[in-house]
Amino acid sequence: MNPQHLKYSQNHEWIRDDGVVFVVGITDYAVEQLGDITYIELPEVGLDVAQDDDVASIESVKAASEVYAPVGGRVAQINQRLLDQPEIVNKSPYEDGWFFKLEDIERAEFDALMSASEYESYLKEQ
Amino acid sequence: MKAVLEARNVKRTPLYDEHILRGAKMTEFHGWMLPVQFKGILEEHHHTRSKCSVFDCCHMGEFRLKGPKAIRSLEAMVFNDMICLKVGRCRYSSILDTCGGIIDDVIAMKLSEDELFVVTNAGPYEKVARILYRVCLATDVTAGTAKIDVQGPLSRRVLLDLGLRDIEPLKYFTCCRTQWQGSEMLVSRTGYTGELGYEVFLPNALAAPFWREVTAHPAVEPAGLGARDTLRLEMGYTLYGQDVDESHTTLEAGMGRFIDWNSEFHAKEFLVMQRELGRYKVRTGIRSMDRRAPRPGYEVFHEGRPVGVVTSGSYGPSVGYGIGMAYIPVELSMPGTRLTAGPKDMEIVTEEFPFYKNGSFKG
Known part of the structure; x- marks a missing residue:
C-alpha cells in the first residue's frame, strides 16, 4: 500500500526524489489515524528547515498535529490547493495531497530514511 | 481480541x-x-x-x-x-x-x-x-x-x-x-x-x-x-464527563435557564448563593477565526492572562470554522469577547450557543 519508490520517516511523512526537488507528504497510515482533515497550514517558500522541525500544521475533526521535515533543506514550493481543500490529502495522500517540496536537502539524512518495506515493519510495531 | x-x-x-x-x-x-x-x-x-x-x-x-x-x-x-x-x-x-x-x-x-x-x-x-x-x-x-x-x-x-x-x-x-x-x-x-x-x-x-x-x-x-x-x-450541547461533571455546578455549566427557582431541591440554597455572588466560571461558546479548532485542554487567555480552559472543541462542519466550549469568568462570557487559546495563541471569540442555527429539531 505504501509506494515502493518513496522514503519514509518515523513521523509518518513520505519523501520522493524528483531530481532537483524532493516532494513531501504524509502517509496513508497518518491519514487513517487523523480521519477527515479540515485545516492545513504550510510553511513559507524559502524557509530553511532542519530535520524534524515542525513545518506544517494539520487538523482533522478528531485532532491537531504537526508535520515534520523528514530531512533538512529549503522549502521550494508549497501545495496551495491544500489551503482551501485539505480533504485532498484524505483522497490522495501520495499524489495530489503532497504538502511541500524541498531543495538543497541533506542527502545523508535522505539516504538514512526507511524504505517502503522497512516502513511496513515499523508500522507493525506501532 | x-x-x-x-x-x-x-x-x-x-x-x-x-x-x-x-x-x-x-x-x-x-x-x-x-x-x-x-x-x-x-x-x-x-x-x-x-x-x-x-x-x-x-x-x-x-x-x-x-x-x-x-x-x-x-x-x-x-x-x-x-x-x-x-x-x-x-x-x-x-x-x-x-x-x-x-x-x-x-x-x-x-x-x-x-x-x-x-x-x-x-x-x-x-x-x-x-x-x-x-x-x-x-x-x-x-x-x-x-x-x-x-x-x-x-x-x-x-x-x-x-x-x-x-x-x-x-x-x-x-x-x-x-x-x-x-x-x-x-x-x-x-x-x-x-x-x-x-x-x-x-x-x-x-x-x-x-x-x-x-x-x-x-x-x-x-x-x-x-x-x-x-x-x-x-x-452547544454538553458531553457528560467532558464538559460537565460533579466538579462544576449546574450554574457554572450554563444550565441557569433550565433551573426552576420555584422548585425545592437540595442544591438550591447553594446555587442561590452562587448566583447572587456571581463570581464563577461559566461554560461559554468559543469560535476560532478560521478552520483551525480550539481543542480540549487548551488554556484560555484574556489579555495574556490565563482565565480558563477548553473542554470541547472541533471543526464545525456545518458552520465552517473551529468551535468549542470553555469555562471562563462570567464577566468575560458575553458574546464577542476576544481571547486566545492553546500553545500557539489561537485567536478565539466568545459566541452564543448554538453555533449552528438552522437545525430542524423544532420543525
Whole structure:
C-alpha cells in the first residue's frame, strides 16, 4: 500500500526524489489515524528547515498535529490547493495531497530514511 | 481480541455484530465498544443535517420510577419540576449533589401520572444507578433496553415508512409508546443533533432487526460517535464527563435557564448563593477565526492572562470554522469577547450557543 519508490520517516511523512526537488507528504497510515482533515497550514517558500522541525500544521475533526521535515533543506514550493481543500490529502495522500517540496536537502539524512518495506515493519510495531 | 475485551470488561451493545459487519471503526467509550465512524465523520455529519442517520446509543442507562413518592424523591435532587410534568412530555434535567455539582444530566419522560422513565449517561452509570435505587427505588432497565437514535430532517418520514404511525403527532420533547413487530417500544422526539429526531427505546432482542430495517431505508445511513460529537458541539450541547461533571455546578455549566427557582431541591440554597455572588466560571461558546479548532485542554487567555480552559472543541462542519466550549469568568462570557487559546495563541471569540442555527429539531 505504501509506494515502493518513496522514503519514509518515523513521523509518518513520505519523501520522493524528483531530481532537483524532493516532494513531501504524509502517509496513508497518518491519514487513517487523523480521519477527515479540515485545516492545513504550510510553511513559507524559502524557509530553511532542519530535520524534524515542525513545518506544517494539520487538523482533522478528531485532532491537531504537526508535520515534520523528514530531512533538512529549503522549502521550494508549497501545495496551495491544500489551503482551501485539505480533504485532498484524505483522497490522495501520495499524489495530489503532497504538502511541500524541498531543495538543497541533506542527502545523508535522505539516504538514512526507511524504505517502503522497512516502513511496513515499523508500522507493525506501532 | 475477545480475551482483551473480557479482561477489561468492555461491554458490547446488541448492535456490535452489525457494526463489525459494516466495517465500522470501533472505540471504547465509557466501558462500551461503540462505532466512531462508518464512512467518515464529515460525511455522516452532513448526512444527518440533510437526510437521516441512526446512532447506536444502547450504552445509555434507563430507569423506571413508579409512584408519587419516587417521583418526589427524584425531584429533590434535580433542578426542575417532575411532579407536574404532563403525561407524554419529556424534560431535560440534572441530578445534582448538595452543592449543585452535576452527578448526571438526564432526560425524564412522563409515561403516566405516576411513572417516570429516566435516561442517563454511560459514564456515571454505576453511581447514578445506586442513587436512583436508594433514593427512588427505581427499577434499572438498562440491561434489557436498547436505544437507537434516528436523527435528521427526514427522520419522521423514515419512522412512518417503518410503520410507526403513532409518532406522527409527536412535538419536540414529547414521547409515546408504540408497537413494532408486535413488541412495545417507547419513542421520544428528542435528540442530540439539533435536527428533527427521535430516540427509540426497545427490547434488546429487537435492536438488531430494527437497526437492519431502518438502515435499509434509502434515506438512512448509520453514524458513529465522531459525527455525534460534531453535531452536538454545533448545538452547544454538553458531553457528560467532558464538559460537565460533579466538579462544576449546574450554574457554572450554563444550565441557569433550565433551573426552576420555584422548585425545592437540595442544591438550591447553594446555587442561590452562587448566583447572587456571581463570581464563577461559566461554560461559554468559543469560535476560532478560521478552520483551525480550539481543542480540549487548551488554556484560555484574556489579555495574556490565563482565565480558563477548553473542554470541547472541533471543526464545525456545518458552520465552517473551529468551535468549542470553555469555562471562563462570567464577566468575560458575553458574546464577542476576544481571547486566545492553546500553545500557539489561537485567536478565539466568545459566541452564543448554538453555533449552528438552522437545525430542524423544532420543525
